[in-house]
Amino acid sequence: xxxxxxxxxxxxxxxxxxxxxxxxxxxxxxxxxxxxxxxxxxxxxxxxxxxxxxxxxxxxxxxxxxxxxxxxxxxxxxxxxxxxxxxxxxxxxxxxxxxxxxxxxxxxx
Numbered sequence: 001x002x003x004x005x006x007x008x009x010x011x012x013x014x015x016x017x018x019x020x021x022x023x024x025x026x027x028x029x030x031x032x033x034x035x036x037x038x039x040x041x042x043x044x045x046x047x048x049x050x051x052x053x054x055x056x057x058x059x060x061x062x063x064x065x066x067x068x069x070x071x072x073x074x075x076x077x078x079x080x081x082x083x084x085x086x087x088x089x090x091x092x093x094x095x096x097x098x099x100x101x102x103x104x105x106x107x108x109x
Contacts, residue, residue: 004044010076013044018051021048021052024052025054028053028054028057033057034058035058036053036057037092038059038060038061038084039062040062040064041062041063041064043076046083046084047080049084049087058089058090059087059090060088060089060090061088061090061091062091063091063092063093063094064094064098066093066097085105085106090108091106091108
């Protein structure tokens with residue numbers, strides 16, 4: 001699926017993001033999916049979560065790194081990460097260091 005190659009591409013892709021999020025939400029419902037596991041974070045996915053994943057579907061966020069990478073200090077990514085942490089019913093981390101770093105920032109198992 002095409003995503004983006006620039007900031008302008010992110011903005012111009014929002015209508016497609018909304019459309020695909022609604023399509024995926026409908027598919028989750030028709031397939032009776034009860035858990036979504038996100039193994040890699042992205043700007044689009046984290047911003048689309050409210051449209052994408054129904055509240056009664058468990059959302060598991062996999063967090064690889066608790067620190068911001070160079071180039072991620074922008075408003076969409078900051079909001080997206082915050083949105084994902086608020087939406088997560090469970091969080092999977094891949095190291096004790098990441099677990100410790102997130103433990104004071106999130107209230108989910």
